[in-house]
Amino acid sequence: MLYGVIDIGSNTIRLMIYRVDNGAIHPVLNNKFAAGLAGYITAKGKMSKEGIRKAVEVLTELRTVTEQITLDGVFPFGTAALRNITNTQEVLDAIRAESGFAVRVLSGEEEAEFDYYGALQSTPLDGGLLVDVGGGSTELVYFTKRKAVLGVSLPIGSLTLYNRFVDGILPSRGEVRKIEAEAAAQIEAARLRIRSGAAKQIVAVGGTARAALKLRNSLEGKSGNSAYETSFYGDFLSQMEMGPEKLTGRILKIAPERIHTITPGVAVLHTVAKTFGCRTVVTSPYGVREGYLYYLLKERGILHGKQP
Template sequence: MKYAIIDIGSNSIRLTVYRHDEEDGQVYIQFKDKVMAGLAGYVEDGDLSEKGIRKACDALKIYRKVLGNLAIENIYPFATASLRNIGNAREVLARIKSETGFEVDIISGEEEARLDFIGATKVVNIDRGMLVDIGGGSTEIVLFKDGNIECAHSIPVGSLNMYKKHVKRLLPSKEEKRAITKDVKKEIEKLNIECSEKQQKMCGVGGTLRAARKLGIEITGRENADREVDASDVKKVMKVLEGEEKETIDRILRVVPERIHTILPGMIILSAIIKHFEAEQIYVSSYGAREGYLYKNVLER
C-alpha cells in the first residue's frame, strides 16, 4: 500500500510518498519533494497574507497533480506552526480545500513533538536523552527515558520567525544573535523543565539539524556513519560562520543554499538549547514528524 504525507511547515512544504510492506511492517520512501515556501515570512499582523495563501495553494496544486500522476489516493496533509500560529487559520483551510481539494489537519505543538519522537525512534536507537526539532516557526523539545516520553513541549521560536523578528540584513549581527539567544532562553525557562541530570544525548530532527550536520561535515571534514555530531563541532561551525561575511555567505551557498537566511538563526537556537541542557552528542535523524504521523495516524489507526 502506498501513502502520501504532506507536511505544511513554516519554512517548507514537503511531500513524501511511502510504500508500506505489510509482510515486514516497514515503510520505504519512494518519492519526496519540497517547496521552500517560507510561509512564516508572509505573516502580517498575526494573519497569513494573501501572498502567503497563494504560495501554499500553488505548492499544494503541484502536489495534487503529481499524486494524480502517481495514482496515489491515500493522501494525508497536515500543518504545523505555519497554520496553528495564525489568526485566520479557518479562512486558509477553507481556501486550501476550495482550491486543491485537500483537507489539512492542523496539529498542536505538543502533538508535533510526540510525532517527532515516534518517527525519530524508528531509526535512532537512543534509550534516554532529548529530542529537538527546530522548524521555521517553532521548536519542539522532548525529554525521554527508557524509550518513553517524560515531557513534550513546543516553543514559538523557529529559524524563520527569528530571522524575520530580529535580522535586518542577510546574516545576523552580534547584537541580533544575542537577541535571538535571549528569546530562546526565555522560552525554555518558561517551560520550567526540571532536569536531575544533563541530557548528554540529543536526537535532532528536521531541516535545520540536517543542514547543521552538512555544514559540520564541510567545516570539520568529519562524517560519522551513525549521523552523529559532537556538540563541540556545533561550536566550531558557529565560530567559522562568525568570520568574514562574504566567506560565510559563500560557504552556506555551497552547502545549504536554500537556507541562506535561516541557517544561522537556526543554529543560534540549537546552540542555546545545547548549552541549557548540556548536550554532548547529537544524532541527526532521517525520520521525524512525517513518519510519526504516518505510523500513529495512518498505519496504527
C-alpha cells in the first residue's frame, strides 16, 4: 500500500509518499517546495492574496503528482503557517476549490503530539525533551519512561524569527542576540512547567534538526552519526559571529534552501539546551509527518504503531 502526506509549513510545502509494509512505513518519494508562506503574512496576521496564490499553485502541482501514482490515500495538513493567521478558512477554501485537497490544520498541541509519535516509531526514546524547530513554531515535548508528560507549542520558528529580526541573508551578531532573547522569553513559560535538568537529552526532529546534523557531520568529517553534544550549537553561533565564510560554504553545499533560516533555528536549539541543561542531542529521522500518518493508519486499523 502507498500513502501520501502533504505537510504545509511556514517554510516549505512537502509531499512525502510512504510504502506500508510489515507494520512499518518506508519513505519512497520526497517532493519539496520552498514556498516561504510565513513571508506572506501581513502585519495584521492575514495571509495575503499572493500567499494564497502561492499555496494554491504548489498544491495544484502536487495534485498532478498524486494523480500519476496509485495511492491508497493522501493526507494533507497544515501547521503554524495556517493556524496562526486570521483568514485560515479563506485559505482552506481556496486550496480545496483549486486543488481538491481538504487540508486539516493541526493545533500546536496536536503537532507536538504527532512529533513525538513519529519519533517514537524510529528512535529509542527513554527520557528527554523532544524539540521541533519549524518555520513558524517550535514544539517541545517533555517525556520520561517513554511517556509524554507535557507538550507545548511556542510561536517562534526559524523563518518567522528571520523575517522579524534579520535584514540581510545572514544575521549579524546583534541580530543573533535579539533572536536568542526572543527565544529565551518564549521558552521561559515552558521552563516553569518542566524542571530544569530533568531532561538531559534533546531529541531533535524536523528540517532544522536534520540540517544541523548534516552540517555538524560535514564539519567533523563524519557520516551516519545521529547523536552529538549540544555544545555544537554554541560553537556554530560563535563561528557565525566571528567569521561565517566557512560555515556559509558548508551550508550552501548541504542545505542551500536553509542558508537564511538555519542560524535562527540553531539559536532556538541553543537556547533550549541552555535553558533545560541538555548536554546531548539525538536527531530522529521521523517527526510530525510520520507521526500523523501512523496515527491515521492506526485509527483505521491498518497499523499498530507504538503509543505516544
